Amino acid sequence: MGAKVSIPHSVLHSARKRSSRTISKHASPTEYEQTLTDHSGDSRVSSTTVDLSLLCFNAHQKTASDRMTCNHFALKALFEGNVMPVIKQHIDFSSTSTAVLDIGCGSGSWVMDMATEYPSTQFIGIDQLPLFPHDIRPANVTFKQADVLTGLP
Structure with missing residues (x-):
């Protein structure tokens, strides 16, 4: 609940x-x-x-992945973007040497959205459950199924 x-x-x-x-x-x-x-x-x-x-959330959303994706876009609307301006002051998302790790990426909606917005940056999403997309994703996205409590893959 x-x-x-x-x-x-x-x-x-x-x-x-x-x-x-x-x-x-x-x-x-x-x-x-x-x-x-x-x-x-x-x-x-x-x-x-x-x-x-x-x-x-819509009552017809059945999966955790649907709820995570809805949550991502609700937070994006609330904060007027994927990344708060204070973070953008310290990280150059347009650089090819920038890499972003999302631990506990869930459905991967934030990673996918950011990768589309910043195609020069590498994005890596890690989660215990494979809720993220396996086939269709931007070239600058990698997803891994792993338990980070036992170490990074």
Whole structure:
């Protein structure tokens, strides 16, 4: 299950004024909890637990790879790029002598996106699980399946 946050009802319902019961049902009761909340107008403070994965991810995404790719593009949009400007000040991504290692690359979406953006730089992605692309990838990308806790390959 994804990360959860507790949101006060006053925040959840400030935009829409309701006084009744709200039942939130998710895709599967075994996958997500069902939340039943009473909004009877009393002055007590209450909150609802919201599964943060529901805020970003489509319910039809079935695989971890899909979720990782969605997460990559959400973070890229949030930070307005693949690399924060302060990092770009210290690394010349246009140099052919630059190499980038992504440990725990998952689906490899960040590595692939960066390799397309910076074709002169070599990108290496390492992960325990082979979720990354095996056949189609830019020429400046290498993926390795390995456990870095036992050493680099």
